[in-house]
Amino acid sequence: MKKYLNRPLFTLAVLASLLAGLEMPFNTFTYSFFFYLIEKRLASWIVPAIVLILMGYALFAGLKYWQTRIVNRNIFQINLALKTQVVQHRMAISSSIGDHETDNVSFFMNDLKLLEDNYWRQIFSLLGAGTMVIGTLGYALYSNVLVTLVFLAFMVVPTFAPKLFSRSIQVRTQQWSQQNQTLSATVHDLFHGALLLKRYTVLHGFDSRLKSSLSGMEGANARLKNQLALSNAVIGFLFMVFSDIPIGLGIYLTITGRLQLSQFVAIQYSSSWILNGFNQIVAGWNTITSTKAIRQQVAQDTTTPALPQASTAAAVRTVELQHVTFAYQDHPIFQDLSLQVHQGDKVLIRGRSGIGKSTLIRLLLQEETPTAGCALVNGQAYTQADADQWFGVVGQTPVVFQDTVQQNITLGQPASVQSLQSALAMAGLPELATTASLNASISEEGTNFSGGQLKRLEIARALFFNRKVLLIDEGTASLDPATALAIHRQILANPQLTVIEVDHHIPADILPLYTAVYDLQAGQLTPATAN
Numbered sequence: 001m002k003k004y005l006n007r008p009l010f011t012l013a014v015l016a017s018l019l020a021g022l023e024m025p026f027n028t029f030t031y032s033f034f035f036y037l038i039e040k041r042l043a044s045w046i047v048p049a050i051v052l053i054l055m056g057y058a059l060f061a062g063l064k065y066w067q068t069r070i071v072n073r074n075i076f077q078i079n080l081a082l083k084t085q086v087v088q089h090r091m092a093i094s095s096s097i098g099d100h101e102t103d104n105v106s107f108f109m110n111d112l113k114l115l116e117d118n119y120w121r122q123i124f125s126l127l128g129a130g131t132m133v134i135g136t137l138g139y140a141l142y143s144n145v146l147v148t149l150v151f152l153a154f155m156v157v158p159t160f161a162p163k164l165f166s167r168s169i170q171v172r173t174q175q176w177s178q179q180n181q182t183l184s185a186t187v188h189d190l191f192h193g194a195l196l197l198k199r200y201t202v203l204h205g206f207d208s209r210l211k212s213s214l215s216g217m218e219g220a221n222a223r224l225k226n227q228l229a230l231s232n233a234v235i236g237f238l239f240m241v242f243s244d245i246p247i248g249l250g251i252y253l254t255i256t257g258r259l260q261l262s263q264f265v266a267i268q269y270s271s272s273w274i275l276n277g278f279n280q281i282v283a284g285w286n287t288i289t290s291t292k293a294i295r296q297q298v299a300q301d302t303t304t305p306a307l308p309q310a311s312t313a314a315a316v317r318t319v320e321l322q323h324v325t326f327a328y329q330d331h332p333i334f335q336d337l338s339l340q341v342h343q344g345d346k347v348l349i350r351g352r353s354g355i356g357k358s359t360l361i362r363l364l365l366q367e368e369t370p371t372a373g374c375a376l377v378n379g380q381a382y383t384q385a386d387a388d389q390w391f392g393v394v395g396q397t398p399v400v401f402q403d404t405v406q407q408n409i410t411l412g413q414p415a416s417v418q419s420l421q422s423a424l425a426m427a428g429l430p431e432l433a434t435t436a437s438l439n440a441s442i443s444e445e446g447t448n449f450s451g452g453q454l455k456r457l458e459i460a461r462a463l464f465f466n467r468k469v470l471l472i473d474e475g476t477a478s479l480d481p482a483t484a485l486a487i488h489r490q491i492l493a494n495p496q497l498t499v500i501e502v503d504h505h506i507p508a509d510i511l512p513l514y515t516a517v518y519d520l521q522a523g524q525l526t527p528a529t530a531n
Protein backbone atom coordinates (compact mmCIF):
# COMPACT_ATOMS: atom_id res chain seq x y z
CA MET A 1 0.00 0.00 0.00
CA LYS A 2 3.03 2.23 0.55
CA LYS A 3 3.36 2.98 -3.12
CA TYR A 4 0.15 5.00 -3.05
CA LEU A 5 1.61 7.47 -0.56
CA ASN A 6 2.98 10.81 -1.60
CA ARG A 7 6.00 10.80 0.73
CA PRO A 8 6.43 14.54 1.43
CA LEU A 9 2.69 14.95 1.97
CA PHE A 10 2.52 11.85 4.15
CA THR A 11 5.48 13.09 6.23
CA LEU A 12 3.67 16.40 6.70
CA ALA A 13 0.52 14.56 7.82
CA VAL A 14 2.60 12.50 10.28
CA LEU A 15 4.11 15.72 11.67
CA ALA A 16 0.69 17.40 11.86
CA SER A 17 -0.87 14.35 13.55
CA LEU A 18 2.00 14.18 16.06
CA LEU A 19 1.70 17.90 16.89
CA ALA A 20 -2.10 17.78 17.16
CA GLY A 21 -1.75 14.70 19.37
CA LEU A 22 0.11 16.86 21.93
CA GLU A 23 -3.15 18.58 22.88
CA MET A 24 -4.01 16.02 25.55
CA PRO A 25 -0.60 16.12 27.29
CA PHE A 26 -1.00 19.91 27.28
CA ASN A 27 -4.49 19.48 28.73
CA THR A 28 -3.14 17.21 31.46
CA PHE A 29 -0.44 19.72 32.27
CA THR A 30 -2.93 22.63 32.58
CA TYR A 31 -5.30 20.59 34.76
CA SER A 32 -2.52 19.53 37.08
CA PHE A 33 -1.12 23.09 37.03
CA PHE A 34 -4.44 24.48 38.40
CA PHE A 35 -4.08 22.18 41.42
CA TYR A 36 -0.45 23.29 41.76
CA LEU A 37 -1.63 26.96 41.92
CA ILE A 38 -4.22 26.00 44.58
CA GLU A 39 -1.70 23.96 46.58
CA LYS A 40 0.88 26.81 46.51
CA ARG A 41 -1.78 29.58 46.83
CA LEU A 42 -0.30 31.52 43.83
CA ALA A 43 -3.19 33.98 43.24
CA SER A 44 -1.10 36.43 41.18
CA TRP A 45 -0.39 33.69 38.58
CA ILE A 46 -4.03 33.05 37.79
CA VAL A 47 -4.52 35.69 35.04
CA PRO A 48 -1.23 35.18 33.16
CA ALA A 49 -1.64 31.39 33.45
CA ILE A 50 -5.16 31.46 32.00
CA VAL A 51 -4.10 33.83 29.18
CA LEU A 52 -1.18 31.55 28.26
CA ILE A 53 -3.33 28.42 28.46
CA LEU A 54 -6.01 29.98 26.23
CA MET A 55 -3.30 30.89 23.71
CA GLY A 56 -2.19 27.25 23.85
CA TYR A 57 -5.72 26.05 23.12
CA ALA A 58 -6.00 28.49 20.21
CA LEU A 59 -2.77 27.03 18.83
CA PHE A 60 -4.10 23.46 19.14
CA ALA A 61 -7.42 24.41 17.51
CA GLY A 62 -5.43 25.76 14.54
CA LEU A 63 -3.17 22.68 14.55
CA LYS A 64 -6.12 20.29 14.50
CA TYR A 65 -7.72 22.12 11.57
CA TRP A 66 -4.40 22.09 9.70
CA GLN A 67 -3.94 18.38 10.46
CA THR A 68 -7.42 17.56 9.10
CA ARG A 69 -6.68 19.49 5.91
CA ILE A 70 -3.34 17.72 5.42
CA VAL A 71 -4.94 14.31 6.07
CA ASN A 72 -7.69 15.11 3.56
CA ARG A 73 -5.04 16.14 1.06
CA ASN A 74 -3.28 12.80 1.62
CA ILE A 75 -6.52 10.88 1.16
CA PHE A 76 -7.14 12.84 -2.04
CA GLN A 77 -3.70 11.88 -3.41
CA ILE A 78 -3.96 8.25 -2.28
CA ASN A 79 -7.43 7.78 -3.75
CA LEU A 80 -6.35 9.41 -6.98
CA ALA A 81 -3.41 7.02 -7.41
CA LEU A 82 -5.07 3.90 -5.99
CA LYS A 83 -8.44 4.23 -7.70
CA THR A 84 -6.82 5.04 -11.04
CA GLN A 85 -4.65 1.94 -10.74
CA VAL A 86 -7.54 -0.31 -9.73
CA VAL A 87 -9.72 0.91 -12.61
CA GLN A 88 -6.88 0.66 -15.13
CA HIS A 89 -5.91 -2.83 -13.97
CA ARG A 90 -9.45 -4.16 -14.02
CA MET A 91 -10.02 -2.59 -17.44
CA ALA A 92 -6.80 -4.17 -18.71
CA ILE A 93 -7.72 -7.70 -17.55
CA SER A 94 -11.32 -7.63 -18.77
CA SER A 95 -11.73 -10.17 -21.53
CA SER A 96 -15.17 -9.36 -22.85
CA ILE A 97 -17.55 -6.43 -23.11
CA GLY A 98 -19.07 -5.75 -19.67
CA ASP A 99 -16.80 -8.34 -18.00
CA HIS A 100 -17.51 -8.34 -14.19
CA GLU A 101 -18.93 -4.83 -14.60
CA THR A 102 -21.19 -4.95 -11.53
CA ASP A 103 -18.58 -6.55 -9.25
CA ASN A 104 -16.00 -4.03 -10.34
CA VAL A 105 -18.30 -1.04 -9.78
CA SER A 106 -19.30 -2.40 -6.36
CA PHE A 107 -15.65 -2.93 -5.37
CA PHE A 108 -14.82 0.56 -6.57
CA MET A 109 -17.72 2.31 -4.84
CA ASN A 110 -18.00 0.31 -1.60
CA ASP A 111 -14.81 -1.55 -0.76
CA LEU A 112 -12.47 1.29 -1.70
CA LYS A 113 -14.59 3.69 0.39
CA LEU A 114 -14.29 1.28 3.31
CA LEU A 115 -10.53 1.21 2.72
CA GLU A 116 -10.43 5.00 2.95
CA ASP A 117 -12.40 5.16 6.22
CA ASN A 118 -11.15 2.05 7.95
CA TYR A 119 -7.54 1.97 6.80
CA TRP A 120 -6.06 5.25 5.64
CA ARG A 121 -7.96 7.58 8.02
CA GLN A 122 -7.38 5.12 10.86
CA ILE A 123 -3.62 5.24 10.26
CA PHE A 124 -3.63 9.02 10.78
CA SER A 125 -5.86 8.76 13.89
CA LEU A 126 -3.53 6.11 15.27
CA LEU A 127 -0.61 8.48 14.89
CA GLY A 128 -2.50 11.16 16.84
CA ALA A 129 -3.55 8.66 19.50
CA GLY A 130 0.04 7.37 19.70
CA THR A 131 1.41 10.87 20.35
CA MET A 132 -1.31 11.54 22.88
CA VAL A 133 -0.44 8.34 24.77
CA ILE A 134 3.33 8.93 24.65
CA GLY A 135 3.07 12.63 25.59
CA THR A 136 0.58 12.07 28.39
CA LEU A 137 2.51 9.08 29.66
CA GLY A 138 5.73 11.11 29.64
CA TYR A 139 4.09 13.79 31.76
CA ALA A 140 2.68 11.19 34.17
CA LEU A 141 6.12 9.52 34.52
CA TYR A 142 7.61 12.93 35.18
CA SER A 143 5.05 13.38 38.01
CA ASN A 144 5.76 10.02 39.69
CA VAL A 145 7.45 7.05 38.07
CA LEU A 146 6.35 4.34 40.51
CA VAL A 147 2.64 5.17 40.57
CA THR A 148 2.59 5.63 36.79
CA LEU A 149 4.24 2.22 36.33
CA VAL A 150 1.56 0.65 38.53
CA PHE A 151 -1.09 2.24 36.32
CA LEU A 152 0.74 0.95 33.22
CA ALA A 153 1.07 -2.59 34.58
CA PHE A 154 -2.69 -2.76 34.98
CA MET A 155 -3.19 -1.42 31.46
CA VAL A 156 -1.18 -4.09 29.68
CA VAL A 157 -3.63 -6.93 30.33
CA PRO A 158 -6.63 -5.66 28.32
CA THR A 159 -4.50 -4.79 25.29
CA PHE A 160 -4.52 -8.49 24.39
CA ALA A 161 -8.32 -8.59 24.23
CA PRO A 162 -8.68 -7.41 20.57
CA LYS A 163 -6.88 -10.51 19.33
CA LEU A 164 -9.94 -12.47 20.46
CA PHE A 165 -12.07 -10.61 17.94
CA SER A 166 -9.86 -9.82 14.94
CA ARG A 167 -10.60 -13.08 13.06
CA SER A 168 -14.38 -12.87 13.46
CA ILE A 169 -14.34 -9.21 12.38
CA GLN A 170 -12.37 -10.13 9.27
CA VAL A 171 -14.85 -12.88 8.36
CA ARG A 172 -17.79 -10.52 8.82
CA THR A 173 -16.12 -7.87 6.64
CA GLN A 174 -15.71 -10.43 3.86
CA GLN A 175 -19.36 -11.46 4.19
CA TRP A 176 -20.41 -7.79 4.02
CA SER A 177 -18.32 -7.28 0.89
CA GLN A 178 -19.89 -10.32 -0.83
CA GLN A 179 -23.42 -9.26 0.11
CA ASN A 180 -22.68 -5.78 -1.20
CA GLN A 181 -21.74 -7.21 -4.59
CA THR A 182 -24.97 -9.22 -4.71
CA LEU A 183 -27.02 -6.14 -3.83
CA SER A 184 -25.19 -4.00 -6.41
CA ALA A 185 -25.99 -6.61 -9.10
CA THR A 186 -29.67 -6.63 -8.09
CA VAL A 187 -30.02 -2.84 -7.96
CA HIS A 188 -28.15 -2.51 -11.25
CA ASP A 189 -30.53 -5.02 -12.89
CA LEU A 190 -33.61 -3.31 -11.48
CA PHE A 191 -32.65 0.19 -12.60
CA HIS A 192 -31.50 -1.17 -15.95
CA GLY A 193 -34.75 -3.08 -16.52
CA ALA A 194 -37.19 -0.71 -14.77
CA LEU A 195 -38.94 0.37 -17.96
CA LEU A 196 -39.27 -3.20 -19.19
CA LEU A 197 -40.78 -4.33 -15.88
CA LYS A 198 -43.22 -1.40 -16.02
CA ARG A 199 -44.25 -2.30 -19.56
CA TYR A 200 -45.07 -5.84 -18.42
CA THR A 201 -46.81 -4.28 -15.35
CA VAL A 202 -44.62 -6.39 -13.05
CA LEU A 203 -42.70 -3.56 -11.39
CA HIS A 204 -42.66 -5.63 -8.20
CA GLY A 205 -41.72 -8.88 -9.98
CA PHE A 206 -38.25 -8.92 -8.46
CA ASP A 207 -39.30 -7.65 -5.02
CA SER A 208 -38.34 -10.90 -3.31
CA ARG A 209 -34.86 -10.77 -4.93
CA LEU A 210 -34.52 -7.12 -3.90
CA LYS A 211 -35.62 -7.90 -0.35
CA SER A 212 -33.35 -10.90 -0.11
CA SER A 213 -30.33 -8.95 -1.48
CA LEU A 214 -31.12 -5.98 0.76
CA SER A 215 -31.61 -8.03 3.88
CA GLY A 216 -28.45 -10.01 3.01
CA MET A 217 -26.40 -6.80 2.80
CA GLU A 218 -28.05 -4.96 5.69
CA GLY A 219 -27.84 -8.11 7.83
CA ALA A 220 -24.14 -8.52 7.03
CA ASN A 221 -23.61 -4.82 7.74
CA ALA A 222 -25.42 -5.10 11.09
CA ARG A 223 -23.47 -8.27 12.00
CA LEU A 224 -20.18 -6.52 11.20
CA LYS A 225 -21.14 -3.44 13.23
CA ASN A 226 -22.43 -5.65 16.10
CA GLN A 227 -19.19 -7.59 16.17
CA LEU A 228 -17.17 -4.35 16.21
CA ALA A 229 -19.42 -3.03 18.98
CA LEU A 230 -19.07 -6.25 21.01
CA SER A 231 -15.31 -6.17 20.59
CA ASN A 232 -15.13 -2.51 21.60
CA ALA A 233 -17.53 -3.00 24.54
CA VAL A 234 -15.50 -5.89 25.97
CA ILE A 235 -12.24 -4.02 25.45
CA GLY A 236 -13.70 -0.82 26.98
CA PHE A 237 -14.99 -2.68 30.04
CA LEU A 238 -11.67 -4.43 30.61
CA PHE A 239 -9.89 -1.07 30.42
CA MET A 240 -12.24 0.41 33.04
CA VAL A 241 -11.76 -2.57 35.37
CA PHE A 242 -8.01 -2.31 35.14
CA SER A 243 -7.97 1.49 35.52
CA ASP A 244 -10.07 1.79 38.71
CA ILE A 245 -7.79 -0.46 40.78
CA PRO A 246 -4.67 1.79 40.47
CA ILE A 247 -6.82 4.91 41.07
CA GLY A 248 -7.57 3.47 44.52
CA LEU A 249 -3.85 3.12 45.15
CA GLY A 250 -3.23 6.75 44.10
CA ILE A 251 -5.92 8.06 46.48
CA TYR A 252 -4.35 6.05 49.33
CA LEU A 253 -0.84 7.42 48.61
CA THR A 254 -2.14 11.04 48.48
CA ILE A 255 -4.13 10.68 51.73
CA THR A 256 -1.08 9.22 53.45
CA GLY A 257 1.09 12.15 52.16
CA ARG A 258 3.41 10.12 49.93
CA LEU A 259 2.11 11.83 46.76
CA GLN A 260 1.30 15.54 46.15
CA LEU A 261 -2.26 16.37 45.13
CA SER A 262 -1.14 17.95 41.80
CA GLN A 263 0.96 14.82 41.03
CA PHE A 264 -1.95 12.52 41.79
CA VAL A 265 -4.28 14.69 39.68
CA ALA A 266 -1.75 14.57 36.81
CA ILE A 267 -1.43 10.77 36.98
CA GLN A 268 -5.13 10.12 37.54
CA TYR A 269 -6.25 12.58 34.85
CA SER A 270 -3.64 11.38 32.39
CA SER A 271 -4.29 7.70 33.14
CA SER A 272 -7.82 7.92 31.79
CA TRP A 273 -6.47 9.57 28.63
CA ILE A 274 -3.66 7.05 28.36
CA LEU A 275 -6.27 4.30 28.68
CA ASN A 276 -8.49 6.12 26.22
CA GLY A 277 -5.56 6.47 23.84
CA PHE A 278 -4.72 2.77 24.18
CA ASN A 279 -8.37 2.00 23.63
CA GLN A 280 -8.37 4.09 20.46
CA ILE A 281 -5.16 2.46 19.27
CA VAL A 282 -6.37 -1.11 19.75
CA ALA A 283 -9.85 -0.36 18.37
CA GLY A 284 -8.20 1.44 15.45
CA TRP A 285 -5.85 -1.47 14.91
CA ASN A 286 -8.87 -3.77 14.96
CA THR A 287 -10.54 -1.65 12.29
CA ILE A 288 -7.38 -1.58 10.18
CA THR A 289 -7.13 -5.39 10.42
CA SER A 290 -10.71 -5.68 9.17
CA THR A 291 -9.61 -4.26 5.80
CA LYS A 292 -7.06 -7.03 5.17
CA ALA A 293 -9.16 -8.81 2.52
CA ILE A 294 -9.71 -5.55 0.61
CA ARG A 295 -6.00 -4.70 0.81
CA GLN A 296 -5.11 -8.14 -0.55
CA GLN A 297 -7.55 -7.56 -3.39
CA VAL A 298 -6.01 -4.15 -4.09
CA ALA A 299 -2.53 -5.71 -4.02
CA GLN A 300 -3.64 -8.02 -6.83
CA ASP A 301 -4.74 -4.95 -8.75
CA THR A 302 -1.35 -3.27 -8.53
CA THR A 303 0.19 -4.76 -11.62
CA THR A 304 -1.35 -3.35 -14.74
CA PRO A 305 -0.47 -5.57 -17.69
CA ALA A 306 1.50 -3.56 -20.21
CA LEU A 307 -0.84 -2.27 -22.86
CA PRO A 308 0.33 -2.71 -26.43
CA GLN A 309 1.71 0.52 -27.85
CA ALA A 310 -0.30 1.81 -30.76
CA SER A 311 1.80 1.37 -33.85
CA THR A 312 1.28 1.38 -37.56
CA ALA A 313 -0.05 -2.12 -38.12
CA ALA A 314 1.13 -4.07 -41.15
CA ALA A 315 -1.26 -4.50 -44.06
CA VAL A 316 -3.53 -7.53 -43.70
CA ARG A 317 -3.23 -9.54 -46.91
CA THR A 318 -4.97 -12.69 -45.66
CA VAL A 319 -6.99 -13.80 -42.64
CA GLU A 320 -7.36 -17.54 -42.13
CA LEU A 321 -8.85 -20.12 -39.85
CA GLN A 322 -6.97 -23.36 -40.52
CA HIS A 323 -8.58 -26.68 -39.53
CA VAL A 324 -9.99 -25.20 -36.37
CA THR A 325 -11.64 -27.39 -33.76
CA PHE A 326 -13.15 -25.70 -30.72
CA ALA A 327 -15.44 -26.59 -27.82
CA TYR A 328 -16.74 -24.83 -24.70
CA GLN A 329 -16.03 -27.43 -22.00
CA ASP A 330 -17.79 -30.51 -23.49
CA HIS A 331 -19.94 -28.48 -25.91
CA PRO A 332 -18.37 -28.84 -29.40
CA ILE A 333 -18.71 -25.76 -31.62
CA PHE A 334 -16.29 -26.19 -34.58
CA GLN A 335 -14.87 -29.33 -36.13
CA ASP A 336 -11.96 -28.93 -38.56
CA LEU A 337 -13.32 -25.58 -39.81
CA SER A 338 -11.33 -23.61 -42.39
CA LEU A 339 -11.80 -20.12 -43.83
CA GLN A 340 -9.61 -17.97 -46.03
CA VAL A 341 -10.23 -14.26 -46.55
CA HIS A 342 -8.13 -11.98 -48.78
CA GLN A 343 -7.51 -8.25 -48.49
CA GLY A 344 -10.59 -6.32 -49.65
CA ASP A 345 -12.88 -9.39 -49.47
CA LYS A 346 -16.36 -8.95 -48.08
CA VAL A 347 -17.34 -12.24 -46.44
CA LEU A 348 -20.67 -13.13 -44.89
CA ILE A 349 -21.06 -16.13 -42.57
CA ARG A 350 -24.63 -17.14 -41.89
CA GLY A 351 -25.93 -19.53 -39.29
CA ARG A 352 -28.77 -20.06 -36.89
CA SER A 353 -28.69 -18.62 -33.37
CA GLY A 354 -26.29 -20.44 -31.04
CA ILE A 355 -24.36 -22.17 -33.86
CA GLY A 356 -21.10 -20.36 -33.01
CA LYS A 357 -20.98 -17.17 -35.10
CA SER A 358 -19.80 -14.92 -32.26
CA THR A 359 -17.36 -17.62 -31.19
CA LEU A 360 -15.81 -17.52 -34.67
CA ILE A 361 -15.25 -13.76 -34.23
CA ARG A 362 -13.72 -14.39 -30.78
CA LEU A 363 -11.33 -16.95 -32.29
CA LEU A 364 -10.20 -14.39 -34.88
CA LEU A 365 -9.70 -11.86 -32.07
CA GLN A 366 -7.68 -14.49 -30.14
CA GLU A 367 -10.09 -14.18 -27.24
CA GLU A 368 -10.57 -17.96 -27.46
CA THR A 369 -7.94 -20.55 -28.35
CA PRO A 370 -8.79 -23.49 -30.62
CA THR A 371 -8.21 -27.01 -29.29
CA ALA A 372 -6.78 -27.86 -32.74
CA GLY A 373 -5.87 -25.74 -35.77
CA CYS A 374 -5.15 -22.01 -35.66
CA ALA A 375 -6.00 -18.50 -36.77
CA LEU A 376 -3.46 -16.87 -39.12
CA VAL A 377 -2.93 -13.39 -40.53
CA ASN A 378 -0.65 -13.14 -43.59
CA GLY A 379 0.08 -16.84 -42.99
CA GLN A 380 1.47 -16.18 -39.49
CA ALA A 381 0.17 -16.91 -36.00
CA TYR A 382 -0.63 -13.73 -34.06
CA THR A 383 -1.43 -12.52 -30.57
CA GLN A 384 -4.51 -10.85 -29.11
CA ALA A 385 -2.58 -7.54 -29.10
CA ASP A 386 -1.86 -7.99 -32.85
CA ALA A 387 -5.53 -8.75 -33.43
CA ASP A 388 -6.49 -5.53 -31.65
CA GLN A 389 -4.27 -3.61 -34.07
CA TRP A 390 -5.89 -5.08 -37.17
CA PHE A 391 -9.52 -5.76 -36.38
CA GLY A 392 -12.29 -3.25 -35.76
CA VAL A 393 -15.35 -4.85 -34.18
CA VAL A 394 -18.97 -3.83 -34.63
CA GLY A 395 -20.86 -5.87 -32.05
CA GLN A 396 -24.47 -6.81 -31.42
CA THR A 397 -24.79 -4.05 -28.80
CA PRO A 398 -22.93 -0.81 -29.52
CA VAL A 399 -20.38 0.23 -26.91
CA VAL A 400 -20.76 3.93 -26.22
CA PHE A 401 -19.43 6.24 -23.54
CA GLN A 402 -21.41 9.04 -21.89
CA ASP A 403 -19.26 11.62 -23.62
CA THR A 404 -19.19 13.69 -26.79
CA VAL A 405 -19.55 12.22 -30.28
CA GLN A 406 -15.90 13.12 -30.95
CA GLN A 407 -14.65 11.35 -27.81
CA ASN A 408 -16.73 8.30 -28.73
CA ILE A 409 -14.95 8.10 -32.05
CA THR A 410 -11.43 9.05 -31.01
CA LEU A 411 -11.60 7.42 -27.53
CA GLY A 412 -9.66 10.33 -26.12
CA GLN A 413 -6.97 10.37 -28.82
CA PRO A 414 -5.98 13.63 -30.53
CA ALA A 415 -7.64 13.95 -33.93
CA SER A 416 -7.51 16.27 -36.89
CA VAL A 417 -10.81 17.60 -38.23
CA GLN A 418 -9.95 15.99 -41.55
CA SER A 419 -9.47 12.50 -40.10
CA LEU A 420 -12.78 12.77 -38.23
CA GLN A 421 -14.60 14.03 -41.32
CA SER A 422 -13.18 11.23 -43.43
CA ALA A 423 -14.09 8.48 -40.89
CA LEU A 424 -17.62 9.86 -40.48
CA ALA A 425 -18.13 10.20 -44.24
CA MET A 426 -16.97 6.62 -44.90
CA ALA A 427 -19.30 5.36 -42.16
CA GLY A 428 -22.24 7.26 -43.69
CA LEU A 429 -22.49 9.95 -41.01
CA PRO A 430 -21.23 13.10 -42.79
CA GLU A 431 -23.88 15.18 -41.01
CA LEU A 432 -22.10 14.63 -37.68
CA ALA A 433 -18.86 16.20 -38.88
CA THR A 434 -19.78 19.73 -37.73
CA THR A 435 -18.26 21.22 -34.56
CA ALA A 436 -21.65 21.34 -32.85
CA SER A 437 -22.44 17.70 -33.64
CA LEU A 438 -18.99 16.48 -32.67
CA ASN A 439 -19.41 18.22 -29.32
CA ALA A 440 -22.91 16.85 -28.76
CA SER A 441 -23.17 14.47 -25.81
CA ILE A 442 -24.18 10.85 -26.07
CA SER A 443 -26.31 9.77 -23.12
CA GLU A 444 -26.11 6.49 -21.18
CA GLU A 445 -26.24 3.53 -23.61
CA GLY A 446 -26.72 6.01 -26.47
CA THR A 447 -30.44 6.46 -25.89
CA ASN A 448 -30.43 9.89 -27.61
CA PHE A 449 -29.12 8.35 -30.85
CA SER A 450 -30.80 5.94 -33.22
CA GLY A 451 -29.63 2.32 -33.52
CA GLY A 452 -28.41 3.01 -37.06
CA GLN A 453 -26.42 6.07 -35.94
CA LEU A 454 -24.78 4.10 -33.14
CA LYS A 455 -23.76 1.31 -35.53
CA ARG A 456 -22.30 3.87 -37.92
CA LEU A 457 -20.52 5.54 -35.03
CA GLU A 458 -18.85 2.20 -34.21
CA ILE A 459 -17.85 1.82 -37.84
CA ALA A 460 -16.51 5.40 -37.90
CA ARG A 461 -14.47 4.55 -34.77
CA ALA A 462 -12.92 1.49 -36.46
CA LEU A 463 -12.15 3.53 -39.58
CA PHE A 464 -10.70 6.42 -37.54
CA PHE A 465 -8.36 3.90 -35.88
CA ASN A 466 -7.41 2.69 -39.34
CA ARG A 467 -8.46 -0.91 -38.68
CA LYS A 468 -7.84 -2.98 -41.80
CA VAL A 469 -10.46 -5.61 -41.15
CA LEU A 470 -14.00 -5.02 -39.91
CA LEU A 471 -15.52 -7.89 -37.91
CA ILE A 472 -19.27 -7.37 -37.78
CA ASP A 473 -21.27 -9.51 -35.37
CA GLU A 474 -24.94 -9.12 -36.29
CA GLY A 475 -24.14 -5.45 -36.69
CA THR A 476 -27.35 -4.50 -38.47
CA ALA A 477 -29.71 -7.25 -37.28
CA SER A 478 -31.69 -4.84 -35.11
CA LEU A 479 -32.08 -2.16 -37.80
CA ASP A 480 -34.79 -1.60 -40.38
CA PRO A 481 -34.02 -3.05 -43.87
CA ALA A 482 -33.46 0.38 -45.48
CA THR A 483 -30.91 1.45 -42.82
CA ALA A 484 -29.24 -1.98 -42.89
CA LEU A 485 -28.95 -1.75 -46.68
CA ALA A 486 -27.57 1.82 -46.54
CA ILE A 487 -24.90 0.85 -43.98
CA HIS A 488 -23.92 -2.25 -45.96
CA ARG A 489 -23.68 -0.25 -49.20
CA GLN A 490 -21.33 2.12 -47.44
CA ILE A 491 -18.91 -0.41 -45.97
CA LEU A 492 -19.09 -3.14 -48.59
CA ALA A 493 -18.26 -0.62 -51.32
CA ASN A 494 -15.04 0.44 -49.59
CA PRO A 495 -12.22 -1.31 -51.49
CA GLN A 496 -9.67 -0.66 -48.70
CA LEU A 497 -11.67 -2.56 -46.16
CA THR A 498 -11.77 -6.31 -45.54
CA VAL A 499 -15.09 -7.28 -43.97
CA ILE A 500 -16.00 -10.49 -42.17
CA GLU A 501 -19.62 -10.38 -41.07
CA VAL A 502 -21.60 -12.97 -39.16
CA ASP A 503 -25.39 -12.79 -39.11
CA HIS A 504 -28.29 -15.20 -38.84
CA HIS A 505 -30.25 -13.40 -41.54
CA ILE A 506 -29.19 -10.89 -44.16
CA PRO A 507 -31.85 -9.64 -46.62
CA ALA A 508 -31.53 -10.95 -50.17
CA ASP A 509 -30.90 -7.47 -51.65
CA ILE A 510 -27.68 -7.16 -49.62
CA LEU A 511 -26.25 -10.59 -50.50
CA PRO A 512 -24.84 -9.61 -53.93
CA LEU A 513 -22.64 -7.00 -52.22
CA TYR A 514 -20.45 -9.74 -50.65
CA THR A 515 -17.58 -11.43 -52.42
CA ALA A 516 -18.33 -14.69 -50.58
CA VAL A 517 -21.18 -16.07 -48.45
CA TYR A 518 -20.80 -19.16 -46.24
CA ASP A 519 -23.24 -21.14 -44.16
CA LEU A 520 -22.12 -22.34 -40.76
CA GLN A 521 -23.63 -25.73 -39.99
CA ALA A 522 -22.56 -28.61 -37.77
CA GLY A 523 -19.25 -26.96 -36.94
CA GLN A 524 -18.25 -26.48 -40.59
CA LEU A 525 -18.40 -23.70 -43.21
CA THR A 526 -19.89 -24.42 -46.61
CA PRO A 527 -20.09 -21.94 -49.51
CA ALA A 528 -23.70 -20.82 -49.89
CA THR A 529 -25.58 -21.38 -53.05
CA ALA A 530 -26.88 -18.13 -54.58
CA ASN A 531 -30.28 -17.12 -53.20
Ligand SMILES: Nc1ncnc2c1ncn2[C@@H]1O[C@H](COP(=O)(O)OP(=O)(O)OP(=O)(O)O)[C@@H](O)[C@H]1O
Nearest residue numbers: 328331333351352353354355356357358359360504
Ligand atom coordinates in the same frame (compact mmCIF):
# COMPACT_ATOMS: atom_id res chain seq x y z
N1 LIG B 1 -18.23 -18.40 -22.68
C1 LIG B 1 -19.00 -19.46 -22.97
N2 LIG B 1 -18.97 -20.57 -22.21
C2 LIG B 1 -19.72 -21.65 -22.52
N3 LIG B 1 -20.55 -21.70 -23.57
C3 LIG B 1 -20.63 -20.62 -24.35
C4 LIG B 1 -19.87 -19.45 -24.10
N4 LIG B 1 -20.15 -18.55 -25.07
C5 LIG B 1 -21.05 -19.12 -25.87
N5 LIG B 1 -21.35 -20.35 -25.46
C6 LIG B 1 -22.25 -21.30 -26.10
O1 LIG B 1 -21.70 -21.59 -27.38
C7 LIG B 1 -22.70 -21.62 -28.38
C8 LIG B 1 -22.34 -20.68 -29.50
O2 LIG B 1 -22.42 -19.35 -28.98
P1 LIG B 1 -22.26 -18.09 -29.93
O3 LIG B 1 -22.48 -16.88 -29.11
O4 LIG B 1 -20.98 -18.20 -30.67
O5 LIG B 1 -23.49 -18.32 -30.92
P2 LIG B 1 -24.06 -17.36 -32.05
O6 LIG B 1 -24.18 -18.19 -33.29
O7 LIG B 1 -23.27 -16.12 -32.16
O8 LIG B 1 -25.49 -17.06 -31.45
P3 LIG B 1 -26.45 -15.77 -31.69
O9 LIG B 1 -26.77 -15.71 -33.15
O10 LIG B 1 -27.64 -16.12 -30.88
O11 LIG B 1 -25.69 -14.60 -31.19
C9 LIG B 1 -24.02 -21.30 -27.68
O12 LIG B 1 -24.67 -22.54 -27.43
C10 LIG B 1 -23.61 -20.67 -26.39
O13 LIG B 1 -24.51 -20.99 -25.36
